[in-house]
Amino acid sequence: MKNSLFALILLMISTVAQAQTQRYQNRQLALISFNYTISKDIKTNFDEFAHLFPEVDHKKADRIIAVAKEFTWYILKERLESETGMYILPINSHGSSFKYDEYKFPNVNINKALKHGSTRYYLKVDLIISSGIPKGEMGYGAMPTDDAITEGMDLESACLPVMDMEISIYNDKGILPIQKISGSITASTPWVMSKDTFKGLINREEYKKDETDTLLGLTNVTIAKILRQF
DSSP states (O other): OOOHHHHHHHHHHHHHHHHHHHTTTTEEEEOOOEEEOOHHHHHHHHTTTTTSOOOOOSSTHHHHHHHHHHHHHHHHHHHHHHEEEEEEETTTTTTGOOOOTSSOOOOOOHHHHHOOOOEEEEEEEEEEEEEEEBBBBTTTTTOOOOHHHTTTTOOOEEEOEEEEEEEEEEEETTTTOOOEEEEEESSSSEOOOSSSGGTSSSSSOOTTTTTTTSHHHHHHHHHHHTTTTO
């Protein structure tokens, strides 16, 4: 009896998981907003390396965010499509019907998307990078006092980044999301910021997708955590 009950529970779990995976199979989704933010408590650590990134046309745009946002969207879009079966429309597919931010990404709320959009599903992404170490007497980017961690480090350029990502999906029936998924990843070790932190963004150097010692590595690990919830 116990074995039968256990088997039934496993079957139910498997059925639910399969249904979730197939929910977006061959469905079209349109991006309505992608917010990419580097929090003030860690932004100064990044800004020191802004000169490594190309200049941007829009006066409100940030050099690092411009490149990181584009790469992050490419990675996220590719993995969502390959792992859930969804088809995500090009970000400019709604033309002048949607407003766009300084990075040329759609920037409309769900109300306006429902009014001007033409797809059944809509996608909103929020990403923020912040410090995993609270502000202290040392100020922004303060490092812990553990000598084993800080030994040999340049405390002025070191930080412990945390990436939080949330994906909200809506359908054309209302303004409340039908699914909202979030994930948070803290770098496994503090970063001593250098040009190597931006491997793959400022050059074609390989970076380890399953390690969190680079910005793209942290991004990949966070996205992987998110996708496990679909």
